[in-house]
Amino acid sequence: MINEGKVLNVSGNIDEYYPARGRVVLHVDMNAFYCSVHEAEEPEKYRNQPTAVAGSVELRKGVIVTCSYAARKRGISTGMTVSQGLKKCPELIVIKPDFHLYRNYSRAFMDIAYGYTPLLQAVSIDECYLDITGSKQFGTPLDIAHEIQSRISDELGLPCSIGVAPNKLLAKMASDMKKPNGITVLRIRDVPALLWDKPCNELFGIGHKTADKLKKMRIYTIGQLAAADELLLSEKFGVAGHWMKQAAHGLDDSPVRDDQEKNKSVGHTTTLPRDISRMEEVQRVFLNLADQVTRRLRRQKLVAQTVQITIRTPDMKTITRSQSLETVIDRAEDVYREACELYRKHWSEDKPVRLLGITLQNLVTKEESALQLDLFDYEQQPRKESLTKTMDLLRDKFGENAVLTAGMLTDDPSALIRNHKIRGTSLQTDFLRKSEDES
Secondary structure (H helix, E strand, O other): OOOOOOOOOOOOOHHHHOOOOOOOEEEEEEOOHHHHHHHHHOHHHHOOOOEEEEOOOOOOOOEEEEEOHHHHOOOOOOOOEHHHHHHHOOOOEEEOOOHHHHHHHHHHHHHHHHOOOOOEEEEEOOEEEEEOOOOHHHOOHHHHHHHHHHHHHHHHOOOEEEEEEOOHHHHHHHHOOOOOOOEEEOOHHHHHHHHOOOEHHHOOOOOHHHHHHHHHOOOOEHHHHHHOOHHHHHHHHOHHHHHHHHHHOOOOOOOOOOOOOOOOEEEEEEEEEEEEOOHHHHHHHHHHHHHHHHHHHHHOOEEEEEEEEEEEOOOOOEEEEEEEEEEEEOOHHHHHHHHHHHHHHHOOOOOOEEEEEEEEEEEEEOOOOOOOOOOOOOOOHHHHHHHHHHHHHHHHHHOOOOOOOHHHOOOOHHHHHHOOOOOOOOOOOHHHOOOOOOO
């Protein structure tokens, strides 16, 4: 059982360490999270060893998702194929992903952090923001950061880096400055000395494409971005131009959103072991995706009005297309139908794809939504809902493969997303909220 945060006995006036106006934000970033979890589980096997977690261990073409710091010292990096990694480091230990295990550890470290403030926002499976402005009873911001880091290490055996700052932007950048096991304070007054000489793409939120556009404007560093004409930036980048100017000065007023709020979207993607293009193959993938994404939707007692599909090509180009519906939906058959229609409308069958995803948006609670029953379907609706509920109960009790539709009884690789140990992406965080049945 995880203890709650302890009140520290700190001498002096704690108020001096908190701003009279403004905030104190922490960004907790787990270091080499997947590899660290395996090391915590089996230290005798993995401690201080060059390890890597890869999506497909059997296929040497599988991509390395993350690697340990011992592996990084030997030249291994995220994005390499397994075969490239083994050429660089023949002693590299490649591990199959276990997302069920990662989710358990993720929930555990966030439970520790949650003991210090209710304002916790998970942004991925291995990182979260904390607004500790109202947490003076636990000590100074550095006291809190050190204790969270120590407890995560002692109780879970995991390393993490923590950034301490007046906003989310600087907290995120601070946590990246010392890895592993670092704690860094980054104030707005420190920005000119510490950040302005760095290239623009090192400012969190600015990618390589935006940085390339800035270079064409002769803006190469964060300092030059801070000094740039805001009107010129707005003409080139729209509302993002104002944000970039503010961010270059270390300013960010985005709130830490309490993660107890319902998800604004629920989505799932799966990377395929090989390129596919035939519609029947695409349909099998969408069927499994629709099944799992609607299972997650119903667990939260939500319904959706917008279906979005994600398509990624072999050259890593990603497109999304969406369709808003006249009625809300929460059944796999409806989501599957809309996903297939979107695909046919926006993608030709001769073009190969390497990743497919379905995201449900415009979510509302089932109680709040006035279900607009289809005129020709209203008689069937109660029976369908009862059948879906029964299937959900059976699968909750006996496993995801206990009850399947005929279309899912295949050996298609996308069926693996029903395996909770294998499936998962770093952006899925709805598992952090226990359902009413689990609490």
